[in-house]
Amino acid sequence: MRKHLLALGATLALSPCLLAQKIGVINSMSGPEAPIGENITNGIKLAEEDLKKKGINLQLVWEDDTGKPQISMSAMEKLATRDNVVGVVGPYTSACSNAVAKLAEKYRVPLLIPAAAKEEITRQGLKHVFRMNAPADQYASSLIDAAVSLGKPKTIAFVYENTDFGTSTTKTAKDYVAKKGIQVVADEPYPKGAADYRSTLAKVKSKNPDLVFMVSYVADAILLMRQSKEVGLQPQAFLGAGAGFTTVEFAKERAISESVISCTQWTNDVNWPGAKEFGARYKAKFGKEPTYHAACAYASMVIMAETARNAGGDRAKTREGLKNGKWNGVMGEVKFADYDGFTNQNNHQMLVQQILSGSYETVLPSQFATKKAVYPFPKWK
Amino acid sequence: MAVFLQSLISGILIGGVYALIGIGLTLIFGVMRVVNFAHGDIMMVGMYLTYLLFTILGIDPFVSVLISFPLMFLFGGFLQKTFINRVLSAVAQNQILLTIGLGLVMSNTVMLIFTSDYKILTTSYSSSTIQVGGGVSISTPLLISFLITAAITAALGWFLLKTDTGQAIRATSQDRDAAQLMGINVKRMSIIAFGLGSALAGTAGALISPTYYIFPQVGGVFTLKAFVITVLGGMGSVVGATLGGVLIGITESMSAVYISSGWKDVVVFVLFLLVLLFKPSGLMGKSRT
Numbered sequence A: 001m002r003k004h005l006l007a008l009g010a011t012l013a014l015s016p017c018l019l020a021q022k023i024g025v026i027n028s029m030s031g032p033e034a035p036i037g038e039n040i041t042n043g044i045k046l047a048e049e050d051l052k053k054k055g056i057n058l059q060l061v062w063e064d065d066t067g068k069p070q071i072s073m074s075a076m077e078k079l080a081t082r083d084n085v086v087g088v089v090g091p092y093t094s095a096c097s098n099a100v101a102k103l104a105e106k107y108r109v110p111l112l113i114p115a116a117a118k119e120e121i122t123r124q125g126l127k128h129v130f131r132m133n134a135p136a137d138q139y140a141s142s143l144i145d146a147a148v149s150l151g152k153p154k155t156i157a158f159v160y161e162n163t164d165f166g167t168s169t170t171k172t173a174k175d176y177v178a179k180k181g182i183q184v185v186a187d188e189p190y191p192k193g194a195a196d197y198r199s200t201l202a203k204v205k206s207k208n209p210d211l212v213f214m215v216s217y218v219a220d221a222i223l224l225m226r227q228s229k230e231v232g233l234q235p236q237a238f239l240g241a242g243a244g245f246t247t248v249e250f251a252k253e254r255a256i257s258e259s260v261i262s263c264t265q266w267t268n269d270v271n272w273p274g275a276k277e278f279g280a281r282y283k284a285k286f287g288k289e290p291t292y293h294a295a296c297a298y299a300s301m302v303i304m305a306e307t308a309r310n311a312g313g314d315r316a317k318t319r320e321g322l323k324n325g326k327w328n329g330v331m332g333e334v335k336f337a338d339y340d341g342f343t344n345q346n347n348h349q350m351l352v353q354q355i356l357s358g359s360y361e362t363v364l365p366s367q368f369a370t371k372k373a374v375y376p377f378p379k380w381k
Numbered sequence B: 001m002a003v004f005l006q007s008l009i010s011g012i013l014i015g016g017v018y019a020l021i022g023i024g025l026t027l028i029f030g031v032m033r034v035v036n037f038a039h040g041d042i043m044m045v046g047m048y049l050t051y052l053l054f055t056i057l058g059i060d061p062f063v064s065v066l067i068s069f070p071l072m073f074l075f076g077g078f079l080q081k082t083f084i085n086r087v088l089s090a091v092a093q094n095q096i097l098l099t100i101g102l103g104l105v106m107s108n109t110v111m112l113i114f115t116s117d118y119k120i121l122t123t124s125y126s127s128s129t130i131q132v133g134g135g136v137s138i139s140t141p142l143l144i145s146f147l148i149t150a151a152i153t154a155a156l157g158w159f160l161l162k163t164d165t166g167q168a169i170r171a172t173s174q175d176r177d178a179a180q181l182m183g184i185n186v187k188r189m190s191i192i193a194f195g196l197g198s199a200l201a202g203t204a205g206a207l208i209s210p211t212y213y214i215f216p217q218v219g220g221v222f223t224l225k226a227f228v229i230t231v232l233g234g235m236g237s238v239v240g241a242t243l244g245g246v247l248i249g250i251t252e253s254m255s256a257v258y259i260s261s262g263w264k265d266v267v268v269f270v271l272f273l274l275v276l277l278f279k280p281s282g283l284m285g286k287s288r289t
Helices: A002-014 A034-053 A069-082 A094-107 A137-149 A163-179 A196-204 A218-231 A248-252 A276-288 A292-310 A315-326 B002-032 B039-057 B064-082 B094-114 B140-162 B164-174 B178-182 B186-208 B215-231 B240-257 B261-278
Strands: A021-027 A058-064 A087-089 A112-115 A130-133 A157-160 A185-192 A209-213 A237-240 A261-262 A327-329 A332-333 A336-339 A340-344 A351-356 A359-365 B129-133 B137-138
Touching: A002 A218, A002 B140, A021 A034, A021 A069, A021 A185, A021 A292, A034 A058, A034 A276, A058 A069, A069 A094, A087 A315, A087 B186, A094 A112, A094 A130, A094 B186, A112 A292, A112 B002, A137 A163, A137 A209, A137 A237, A137 A261, A137 A351, A137 A359, A157 A163, A157 A196, A163 A185, A163 A209, A185 A196, A185 B261, A196 A218, A196 B240, A209 A218, A218 A237, A218 A248, A218 B129, A218 B137, A237 A332, A237 B064, A261 A359, A261 B094, A276 A292, A276 B002, A292 A315, A292 A327, A315 B064, B002 B039, B002 B137, B002 B140, B002 B164, B002 B186, B002 B215, B002 B240, B039 B064, B039 B094, B039 B215, B064 B186, B137 B140, B140 B164, B140 B186, B140 B240, B164 B178, B178 B186, B240 B261
Parallel strands: A021 A058, A021 A087, A087 A112, A112 A130, A130 A340, A157 A185, A157 A209, A209 A237, A237 A261
Antiparallel strands: A261 A351, A327 A332, A336 A340, A351 A359, B129 B137
16 A cells, blocks of 8 residues: 555656646735726636646635735735745736735746736846736827827826826826827826816816826726716817726716727737637626736736646746747737846737727727727717 | 816815715714714615615615615614614723724625625716806716705704704703703614714715715725814814815815815815814814813
């Protein structure tokens, strides 16, 4: 009997493929960011299913950071030291990711961030931090490029929440419009969760901007658009940078969301391998449309698990694997490269979309377009 | 000028709803000397009640006040009778811990039932406006809720000033022991006061739900707001709370326009500190020795 056990033990030790790959997940599963966090959770669950089918034995250690950086950091400490995971996928928000990134470097744990936008996260030369999604500068430049190609905007107003995500996106957007010769006429950061933005929007309206650029999470996006309608803010285009402007809840509010332009990391109508199927499966399993966060999380988990498996559960080798690897899946071509001051950043192609007849349609870049853009923004009814 | 008028109007209207939240809190404090840290969460319960009535029975949020007001009254009375009454003579820390605990239980129970998803009530008038001219518009739902608030405040004033029960509540809030010696059932008055306070918070929740969003943690924001309003107006003063609410609404709105939206909370708190500095008992408060 003992001989058998020894033999079994030896086989297990010699074939790391058979051992479970222990991978940590940090996500905002409760708290104010939970509605988007849910997409990430579901994306990872689908990835887990698919990896099992491929014979990859996965053991996920879930940590809920409730959207707070300090909790995120203690989760990372726990995963790195107590749970001894090979790598970590997450967290969701920029503030959490930025805090956790430095810890990942300290403990030498490969960290793959699926959907946080703040640029600095991959701009501080951290060797163990990888990012799937395009950073905030891409949000801004792709949206502004879209507006410039559609019309001749001369002035722009910024309305954004004063969080890491909001200020970082707006800062790069301001630098970018300066290059394009568009004048900034209003710059309004707001504290998240206020009940009344009417006065801010009335002030923006009085400057009569050609473009209104907004950055906010889900519920504020609806509130901001409702109140824009109330005060009669009428620009050539409303540009919503990701997050709240790319959710199904937002699209459902047809009276205020129609013709709003936003950008996204992913839609289910692109021709990336498996993207359409992913969208359909997600909807069948969870009963809702996935947001780009779900696709980012799915792709991140698949890449992390496969790389960890190939590296035999070794952290250093997993890092090498991520650094040198190349993938093609639901997020298109993925490669973690160093460019423009970024380290381990996937140079991801952003998509510009517009809500037309209540659903998101890709309008730019033209090779992925499903509909022609409506420009300028139609008069409020 | 249009921007000034616009922000003044929306400041006053949103201030009306703030006032309603503040009045509830000040009433509870006045009668029981208990600072109710669960006030925002009671308001959140009112919001979910409105949401349920709207989605299941299709009752308009403003009409649903007629149902949610008595229900929230019973809920508040229940809280008072089963929990708060036990700590009336306890030290202040214990009262605070109890109400914070109650708030946590409420928000987490709601989260278990409804998940943490944001709920948005969309009515036919959610983003409709009345054009006043000169580019100034008034949000229809906000105007209706302001009118309802005004009516409720007036009714409450009449109740407190003219009815026997109202006078007994006021007597209890002036001097609990003396009121008891005069034959007033202070325990019952406490239950009525807590019930009224909760009903007002719940109503504020109902009134704000067509224009705001609903989620289990929404209470925290409004608890803080209610405190500032109550202390600013003078603890225990209904008139003060009304004044405080409208003042805060206008300050928020004006500072968003003339300073910066990011700084409006700072302006509100600076104003708050100034009032405390120069009139520690609040605008309408009388210092108690």
